[in-house]
Amino acid sequence: MSDLIIVAHVTAKPGHETALVAAQKQLVDIVRKQPGCILYDLHESEQQAGDVIFFERWADRTAWENHMNGAHMDAFRAQAGHLIGSFELSQMRQIA
Template sequence: MATTRRDFLKFSTGTAVLAALVPASSTLLSFTQKTKKMSTNSLNVVAIAETSADKAEELKSVCLGLIEPTRKEKGCISYDLYQDTTNPGKFTFIENWQSKEHLDVHLKSPHLVAAGAAFGKIVTKEMVVMMLNKLT
């Protein structure tokens, strides 16, 4: 499911889901919770947020602010952030949730709602959003 920047603002209130494809040229800024087991029944979400070079640090700060509180949420298996190595204004989240219900709770969390409002003022390109089921 792809979405527009406007739809991303809906995401911040929990009515859409954030995801996207990870660029091959990304640098990992990640942590995976090894105490939680991944399964093929889990829900994978991937998302790209992009801004201009002059706002890259601002967007990076907002993205990094989501990491710690999200990783503490019930049902979060992993929540990783990548920065593109050729475009420093492009950031990609890769998320893994135990269920759609856990993701739905996350989408309504105060930290994500606040980030969604900030993203709306920072991102310069449409957000690409997908939910993925693991096949292999």
């Protein structure tokens, strides 16, 4: 399998949970239409508002890099990047 799996864990700065999650939700429909996007899901913790996981599957690394360098991501970073308290990104491949 050559698909690239991305797991991004994002936590909002205190007091900015609602605004960050709203901005992240706006990305979902846009990104799902990107070439090479197989799956792009956003999940929020039931225990902590503003603690989210993006689970993504891309056809290949190039498709993901195009997404990350796209105008929609530039707009997101300009609008909501300052609301992010922490960010962790895992790049994975499915093995079973």
